[in-house]
Amino acid sequence: MKKERVRGRKPQSLGSRIFDVVNYLLLAAVGFVMFYPMFYVFIVSISSAEYINQGAISFFPRGINFEAYKRVFDTESIWTGYKNTFLYTIVGTAVNVALTAMCAYPLSRKDFYGKKPLTVFITLTMFVSGGMIPLYLVVNGLHIMDTMWAVILPSAISTYNMIVMRTSFSAIPDSLVESAHLDGANDVHIFFKIVLPLSKPILATMVLFYAVTHWNSYFPALLYLNDQSKYPVQVIMRNIIIDGDMAQAGDMSGMLNVVATNYKYAIIIISVIPILLIYPFLQKYFTKGVMIGAVKG
Amino acid sequence: MKTLKRKQKQTHVPMTGKQRWKQIQKNKFLWVLMILPVLYYAIFCYGPMYGVLISFKDYKIAKGVWGSPWVGFKWFEKFLMDPYFWKLVRNTLLLNIYGLIFGFPIPIILALMLNEVTHSKFKRVIQTVSYLPHFISTVVVCGMLTNFLSMDGLINQILSFFGLEKVLFLMYPQYFRTIFTASGIWQSCGWTSIIYLASLTAVDQEIVEAAMIDGANRWQRIRNVTLPAIVPTISTMLIMQVGKLMTLGYEKIILLYNGSTYETADTIATYVYRRGILNADYSYSTAVGLFQSVVGVILLVTANKLSKKISETGLW
Structure with missing residues (x-):
């Protein structure tokens, strides 16, 4: 704000104006590079096969139609994938948020006996880990292989998120907890009736953090699931979009408007839409989360 | 405040088992909350760290981590x-x-x-x-x-x-x-x-x-x-x-x-x-x-x- 005032007082020099022009142009170019790939995928997904095969699409869709989307909706494996992804995202996020809050709250209380050793016990895992194979063997040993729990439990708490949450909990004034204590409230009451209701913003942030991670994750499923009917949509997408497995898409030879390319791009757009819908919230909460983590982590 | 002061005093004298138990009793609910998170870290973070031992062994699933023979480096x-x-x-x-x-x-x-x-x-x-x-x-x-x-x-x-x-x-x-x-x-x-x-x-x-x-x-x-x-x-x-x-x-x-x-x-x-x-x-x-x-x-x-x-x- 101050800057603007100063600038308003004094006419800008030529050098400063050139600087601004170059800066704005470069940033516009950055914006274009960031935006164009997604935009291109979108316009190809609604264009017709004829123009796609000619490679004639650059900034506008041509021969607009939605048949590729229809084809995607008719693909059974995609539906199964989404069903699984929804399940893993909802159950996984619930487990994540509950366990993270359960872990963060005691560690945020100054009078919690055992706080120090437990903090060391937990933060140590941020720097040292057993690695991919020993974890795989642990999951195998628990006999949860090829079930939903294999995807959810090994990443039940993100220590980084837990620290963000602990920081937020410890910002609740001690006087509030103490006066509740004096009124005869026990810790159970304080946690559920005072701390959690006061922490709605951070809880919302955590829900978003974890939900996006589940929605986008493919590697745990690749490691721990063998049964195709349990694959989340990201694994199904990998098979179709990256490995080019078009067997599930059915015969396309008779179709005028659909080819492998716009079929694949339609799949991409469908998977990104939920993220775009919650993006305004994401931007608001995530940036806050990043700041808390960066400053106090 | 009261609790804080008591705690400070106690840091000088090593606690007996009984006193420790009393402290835990006081924050009972907080300890209950910690059970699942601690289990999570023990199983999915420290479990694999223990499992790293198999890099010095000839691991066979049937024999388990401890039962498999050592092979050094x-x-x-x-x-x-x-x-x-x-x-x-x-x-x-x-x-x-x-x-x-x-x-x-x-x-x-x-x-x-x-x-x-x-x-x-x-x-x-x-x-x-x-x-x-x-x-x-x-x-x-x-x-x-x-x-x-x-x-x-x-x-x-x-x-x-x-x-x-x-x-x-x-x-x-x-x-x-x-x-x-x-x-x-x-x-x-x-x-x-x-x-x-x-x-x-x-x-x-x-x-x-x-x-x-x-x-x-x-x-x-x-x-x-x-x-x-x-x-x-x-x-x-x-x-x-x-x-x-x-x-x-x-x-x-x-x-x-x-x-x-x-x-x-x-x-x-x-x-x-x-x-x-x-x-x-x-x-x-x-x-x-x-x-x-x-x-x-x-x-x-x-x-x-x-x-x-x-x-x-x-x-x-």
């Missing part, structure tokens, strides 16, 4: 003697160093550029589009890459528009590092710039004004006032990056590489995945993974020490 020797070892180390380091050299400065530059923008709507639009790739899944990013880089994909369309020859980029090892690094920057530069932008807002505007009155131009102000003010943030970020040097991005590599690009694309982590998960060479792949983590920890500790010496900021 057999697997480490095997890995270090393998001529493929050097290729893996080279690829892991190069991919990460490329990411560091090109990927590290760009968010800083982006943040500095955004910081100079006074038109707030323009600034917001650029921020919004540049954060977005962070939320797009690895599978989608790699899906776009494989399709854009295919024979009749976007990139080859552009090349042939300019009369250049089409290339199947993902089939040639010489392109892999560029593809991997460039797409990584696309995914993360906007998002990482948030942290620098945050520390830029903390720069004292009075110093900037003073520099202006002294006749410093925009460029000089950025170089001599703004940039030095965010050096602590930069060095903290740098240590974290160096600490991650050995672990970066194998999920993305697994989606992008193939037999014909192993030459430059195969890294220690992807090799662990293939040997361990696909071939079930558990002991050997655990040893390879352990080698990687040990090098990673050494890098992190060294980077932290260096940073403390040079700029007096560190992670711990």
Whole structure:
């Protein structure tokens, strides 16, 4: 704000104006590079096969139609994938948020006996880990292989998120907890009736953090699931979009408007839409989360 | 307050078992809350650390970790003697160093550029589009890459528009590092710039004004006032990056590489995945993974020490 005032007082020099022009142009170019790939995928997904095969699409869709989307909706494996992804995202996020809050709250209380050793016990895992194979063997040993729990439990708490949450909990004034204590409230009451209701913003942030991670994750499923009917949509997408497995898409030879390319791009757009819908919230909460983590982590 | 004082007194005298039990009783509910999280960390974080023992054993699932016979450093020797070892180390380091050299400065530059923008709507639009790739899944990013880089994909369309020859980029090892690094920057530069932008807002505007009155131009102000003010943030970020040097991005590599690009694309982590998960060479792949983590920890500790010496900021 101050800057603007100063600038308003004094006419800008030529050098400063050139600087601004170059800066704005470069940033516009950055914006274009960031935006164009997604935009291109979108316009190809609604264009017709004829123009796609000619490679004639650059900034506008041509021969607009939605048949590729229809084809995607008719693909059974995609539906199964989404069903699984929804399940893993909802159950996984619930487990994540509950366990993270359960872990963060005691560690945020100054009078919690055992706080120090437990903090060391937990933060140590941020720097040292057993690695991919020993974890795989642990999951195998628990006999949860090829079930939903294999995807959810090994990443039940993100220590980084837990620290963000602990920081937020410890910002609740001690006087509030103490006066509740004096009124005869026990810790159970304080946690559920005072701390959690006061922490709605951070809880919302955590829900978003974890939900996006589940929605986008493919590697745990690749490691721990063998049964195709349990694959989340990201694994199904990998098979179709990256490995080019078009067997599930059915015969396309008779179709005028659909080819492998716009079929694949339609799949991409469908998977990104939920993220775009919650993006305004994401931007608001995530940036806050990043700041808390960066400053106090 | 009362509880705090009592606790302070007790730190001088070692507690008896009874007193300890009393303390735990007082925070009973907090301990109940901690049960599941502690179990989680014990099973899924410390369990695998115990499992690392199999890298010194000839692990058989039926015999378990403890029951399998010891073999000493057999697997480490095997890995270090393998001529493929050097290729893996080279690829892991190069991919990460490329990411560091090109990927590290760009968010800083982006943040500095955004910081100079006074038109707030323009600034917001650029921020919004540049954060977005962070939320797009690895599978989608790699899906776009494989399709854009295919024979009749976007990139080859552009090349042939300019009369250049089409290339199947993902089939040639010489392109892999560029593809991997460039797409990584696309995914993360906007998002990482948030942290620098945050520390830029903390720069004292009075110093900037003073520099202006002294006749410093925009460029000089950025170089001599703004940039030095965010050096602590930069060095903290740098240590974290160096600490991650050995672990970066194998999920993305697994989606992008193939037999014909192993030459430059195969890294220690992807090799662990293939040997361990696909071939079930558990002991050997655990040893390879352990080698990687040990090098990673050494890098992190060294980077932290260096940073403390040079700029007096560190992670711990």
